[in-house]
Amino acid sequence: MEFNSLYNLDLRSNEFQAKVVAFYYKHWNDFNMPYHKHNSVEIMYVISGKCIVNTVNDSFSMRKGDFILLDANVPHNLVVDKDSPCRMLNIEFIFEQKTANFPSIKDLEQGNPVLASLLARARPYILLRDSDEVYHTLKNLVFELDKGSLNNEWMVQLQLAQLLIRMAGLAAELEDPSYQQIDLYVKNSMDYIHHHYDYPIQVKDIAASVNLHPGYFHRIFKSNTGQTVVEYLTSLRVEKAKMLLAHTDIPVAEISDSIGINSREYFSAIFKKYTGHTPGGYRKSIEKMSWTNLSEDFIHPTQ
Known part of the structure; x- marks a missing residue:
């Protein structure tokens, strides 16, 4: 059984783990992507350049170090100007029944109040600013995924857990009104x-x-x-x-x-x-x- 939304309540009460279904680097130039949606959670990270990500209700101008967390089935598109190419790292993941002795999403949420707060917000998308930690984790995750070995599944799960916790921390800082x-x-x-x-x-x-x-x-x-x-x-x-x-x-x-x-x-x-x-x-x-x-x-x- 698979659950694709980051905010599905079953993730917080049963034993599920994240599973990456797509990951890629892409250099965009003079590009206007049609509106579309994925049946998976997506992270779009700007490595260099500038771009605009539009949802039905909002438009986000993004530059190096910005990334957007999109929940599953959120319509969006990407616009890149011809005078300012953009290089991105994208990752898409879903949630599936835990198959081994990895920490589940429930375990992570119970052990980290900041992650619990993120999962309780149920926001369809959120733009975050990185201080290099998320990108470092994303690169390590892609490296492990590229190996394609069954023996490194523990490393993949650890990187995914670290990614969720780091994003939750950035989201908490962004939404805390006392944070200056x-x-x-x-x-x-x-x-x-x-x-x-x-x-x-x-x-x-x-x-x-x-x-x-x-x-x-x-x-x-x-x-x-x-x-x-x-x-x-x-x-x-x-x-x-x-x-x-x-x-x-x-x-x-x-x-x-x-x-x-x-x-x-x-x-x-x-x-x-x-x-x-x-x-x-x-x-x-x-x-x-x-x-x-x-x-x-x-x-x-x-x-």
């Missing part, structure tokens, strides 16, 4: 930092990622987080370094390169400032703690 543009700038910049902390990025690079002047960006970031951009980036790098020192055998001399700091001396200085230990001393303290715990377990085994 400044908050969006800060959130997107933090996303950029978390994806690029292992590069030697600077404040100007982070500001450019959200199209803001560095000085203005610095002010709104500190106002919203209580930290400067540099403090936030440095704190994140130190936490990543602590994880690498504690759980990997990467040489201490190479840890700084793994977190985007070119100078080993500078890395050692800031690490000691934040933790009270040198990087080498921190690793030794973790190893000593692990050995102590192991010895205690050996002497006093758990009953």
Whole structure:
């Protein structure tokens, strides 16, 4: 049995999973698509250029990073101007009875209030703005689908689950009246930092990622987080370094390169400032703690 609407109540009470039925990249130029509809949920993601997506009641001008989530059987068309070609990634999916031990839509909804909120809205379409996370997930999903192997079905289902949850988060932010543009700038910049902390990025690079002047960006970031951009980036790098020192055998001399700091001396200085230990001393303290715990377990085994 298949259910095609994202908002079918049976998805929230029975065991169903998403199934992709179509996916493709397409370069459009000077194109006016007739109105049509699909018996599936569709995501139309603009990779580059501009386009217009029309529904019966609304018209959406879309540019790079915009995508529209269309529920099944919603009439729509696509218009692309000859002077501004558009490259898109489209995915269509339906819902079918769960066939293996994958998380069902019901499982995902029960474990994620934001997704539950999206499914309860029952909107035929919604235009969303991506900060690269959805596109990254879409690309990974297409990569797994292209493999065409039965063995990677788990990866496909995980990517689909991640896609639904990410879209739900963006929809919640869009519809929250207290959500301000400044908050969006800060959130997107933090996303950029978390994806690029292992590069030697600077404040100007982070500001450019959200199209803001560095000085203005610095002010709104500190106002919203209580930290400067540099403090936030440095704190994140130190936490990543602590994880690498504690759980990997990467040489201490190479840890700084793994977190985007070119100078080993500078890395050692800031690490000691934040933790009270040198990087080498921190690793030794973790190893000593692990050995102590192991010895205690050996002497006093758990009953």
